Amino acid sequence: MAKTGVSDSDPAVVAKATELKKELQRLVRSIVDDEDCSTQTVDQAKETLGALKELKLRKRSLSLKLKDILACPEEFRCPISKELMRDPVIVSTGQTYDRPFIQKQLKSGNRICPQTQQVLSHTILTPNNLVRGMISQWCKDRGIQLSDPALLVNEDGITASDRDHLLSLLQKMSSALPEQKEAAKELRLLTKRIPSFRALFGESLDAIPRLLSPLSEGKFEGGVHLELQEDVITTLLNLSIHDNNKKLVAETPMVMPLLIEALQSGTIQTRSNAAAALFTLSALDSNKALIGESGALKPLIDLLDEGHPLAMKDVASAIFNLCVTHENKARAVRAGAVKTILRKIKNRMHVDELLTILALLSSHPKAVEEMGDLGAVPCLLSIMRDTICDRSKENCIAVLHIICFNDPTKWKEMREEEKNYRTISELAKNGTSRAKRKASGILDRLNRAVNLTHTA
Numbered sequence: 001m002a003k004t005g006v007s008d009s010d011p012a013v014v015a016k017a018t019e020l021k022k023e024l025q026r027l028v029r030s031i032v033d034d035e036d037c038s039t040q041t042v043d044q045a046k047e048t049l050g051a052l053k054e055l056k057l058r059k060r061s062l063s064l065k066l067k068d069i070l071a072c073p074e075e076f077r078c079p080i081s082k083e084l085m086r087d088p089v090i091v092s093t094g095q096t097y098d099r100p101f102i103q104k105q106l107k108s109g110n111r112i113c114p115q116t117q118q119v120l121s122h123t124i125l126t127p128n129n130l131v132r133g134m135i136s137q138w139c140k141d142r143g144i145q146l147s148d149p150a151l152l153v154n155e156d157g158i159t160a161s162d163r164d165h166l167l168s169l170l171q172k173m174s175s176a177l178p179e180q181k182e183a184a185k186e187l188r189l190l191t192k193r194i195p196s197f198r199a200l201f202g203e204s205l206d207a208i209p210r211l212l213s214p215l216s217e218g219k220f221e222g223g224v225h226l227e228l229q230e231d232v233i234t235t236l237l238n239l240s241i242h243d244n245n246k247k248l249v250a251e252t253p254m255v256m257p258l259l260i261e262a263l264q265s266g267t268i269q270t271r272s273n274a275a276a277a278l279f280t281l282s283a284l285d286s287n288k289a290l291i292g293e294s295g296a297l298k299p300l301i302d303l304l305d306e307g308h309p310l311a312m313k314d315v316a317s318a319i320f321n322l323c324v325t326h327e328n329k330a331r332a333v334r335a336g337a338v339k340t341i342l343r344k345i346k347n348r349m350h351v352d353e354l355l356t357i358l359a360l361l362s363s364h365p366k367a368v369e370e371m372g373d374l375g376a377v378p379c380l381l382s383i384m385r386d387t388i389c390d391r392s393k394e395n396c397i398a399v400l401h402i403i404c405f406n407d408p409t410k411w412k413e414m415r416e417e418e419k420n421y422r423t424i425s426e427l428a429k430n431g432t433s434r435a436k437r438k439a440s441g442i443l444d445r446l447n448r449a450v451n452l453t454h455t456a
Contacts, residue, residue: 020052076135079115080105088132089125089203093118096128103199106244123244125203166200170210177225180214184231187211191238198242208252211235215261216254224261230270233262237277246280250287256294263299271303272311279318288321292328298335305340307349316353320360329364337361338370346379351387355395362399365406371399372407381417384427394435397427401438404445415446 027045031037072084078098087099093113102125111120172183190197201207209216215224215232236255239245249255262274278296281287291297297319304315319337322328338361341354358376361367371377380396387393403410418424428439 017052020048024048024052072138076131076138085131085135088128088135090128091125092121092123096131099125122248123202124205124248162197162200163203166197166207170207173210173213177228181225181228181231184214184228184235188231188235188238191235195242198239198245201239202242202245202248208236208239208249209254212252212254212258215258224265226267226270229262229266230273233259233266233270233277234273237273237280240277240280246284246287250281250284250290256291256296260294260296260299263296263303268308268310272308272314275300275303275311275314275318279314279321282318282321285325288325288328292322292325292331297322297328297331297337301332301335301337301340304344305336307344312350313353316350316357320353320357323357323360326364329361329367333361333364333367333370338367339374342371342374342376342379345383351383352389352392355383355392355399359395359398362402368402368406372403372410377403377410377413378417381414381423384423385421390432390435393427394432394438397424397431397435397438397442400424401442404442408449411446411449414442418443418446 024045027041027048030041031045034041076084078085078088078101079095080097080101083098085096085098088096089099089102090096091102091113093116095113095115097114105114106120106123111123112118113120169183169187172179175183191201201211211232214228236249236259240249259274259277262270264271266274278291278300282291300315300319300322303311304319319332323332323337337357341358341361345351345354345358358371362371377400380400384393384396400414404414414424424439424442427435428443429436431439
């Protein structure tokens with residue numbers, strides 16, 4: 001069979017043609033074999049033959065249009081695909097590409113502009129309406145529609161209707177409260193269920209500000225509408241999960257103040273989701289500094305101090321991630337992190353997670369001083385006796401090791417523990433490799449101190 005053009009390879013067209021041929025074959029066989037066949041069967045055969053003819057004509061028409069498309073001006077071609085662009089967009093270097101092809105490159109982690117070989121300063125794609133208009137006019141003059149099957153490209157699930165729907169929802173965020181609530185709820189569901197919808201927000205600089213506008217442009221009578229706040233903050237969390245959005249979300253000026261406000265005054269679900277958003281955003285080192293400078297650690301520690309079960313895990317995760325940097329450790333210590341964490345540990349609340357944070361903070365001198373003053377030594381020794389978790393024992397002995405080498409006044413408590421329970425010796429024999437090393441270091445220091453006293 002002669003080829004009619006690229007559209008012959010369209011699976012949908014091929015499947016439809018095959019189906020029509022089989023149906024026509026069945027009807028013709030019925031007409032030939034049955035001497036008394038009905039006129040209805042003949043009519044069905046005629047209709048099927050007509051449908052097959054129409055399909056062939058459409059394919060031929062597309063093939064002719066394809067010749068025009070292949071001969072399009074060079075400036076209308078995508079530099080990556082070498083094909084006519086149907087959705088031209090501008091990248092940060094000022095070059096224009098067809099959206100699906102540059103998006104595919106960005107999603108693979110390649111942030112080099114193919115034309116200039118420069119690193120893209122951001123991944124926001126701005127529609128090139130001028131070039132799109134020129135392409136549309138060129139296609140119109142030749143009877144080509146941008147929606148023709150020959151021009152359709154797979155965009156990993158993102159369609160023009162998705163973009164239109166997002167725009168309509170964002171417009172509602174500037175409407176009256178009922179429309180805002182409806183739009184916020186739908187945005188929350190869409191960004192939770194459809195990963196590609198999260199990526200759409202990264203295509204426009206004003207998408208996130210428009211999402212947040214109901215919370216930032218003024219309060220409703222009686223303060224922030226809590227249900228609306230919860231939906232908006234949760235949508236922000238969903239957007240933050242998408243790696244390409246993390247920098248954009250964190251650097252949007254109104255994001256940090258609204259997340260801090262949500263930590264302090266939202267429903268417990270809103271406060272927990274605000275903490276989860278900060279945790280997710282803090283995956284980028286640049287965001288760790290930005291979040292710390294915004295003053296978010298104090299409300300996070302206050303929420304940890306409240307101890308609500310729904311929020312504890314997200315809050316602890318956010319604090320740990322942020323305190324990886326030295327500057328944020330200092331901020332956390334000044335905000336009362338050591339006192340809060342020790343109180344929770346003494347009450348046996350989320351011990352494993354909080355010990356990890358305490359071990360992280362123990363590299364800060366002021367934190368070590370506070371731990372000694374607040375009774376950390378007997379608390380940590382009792383956990384080592386009681387817990388069966390190797391990681392918790394390791395974190396306890398790591399903190400005790402630092403206290404031992406910085407505060408000789410605590411040696412007496414450690415010697416008493418060793419005399420009564422041999423807790424440190426037991427860990428030196430049976431702990432993890434790191435725990436054995438730390439426990440042996442403490443025992444060595446305590447023994448040397450005893451020997452020096454006897455010698456004196």
